[in-house]
Amino acid sequence: MKFILLKSRGGDYLVVAANIAYLRADENGQTKVGIVGGDSLLVVGSMEEVAEKVLAG
Incomplete structure (x- = not known):
């Protein structure tokens, strides 16, 4: 199981790479990770x- 560290303005997330369904551009230079x-x-x-980050992690 591969974890990816993703930073957020409200805190950081450790996400299992295999559970990422999509990436979508959002406002203010941010990205929504499905x-x-x-x-x-x-x-x-x-x-x-x-x-x-996802591919390198």
């Missing part, structure tokens, strides 16, 4: 930056 079977998370960074 989680399988759950709500989306609003994290800091563009879709490209978040995708790099």
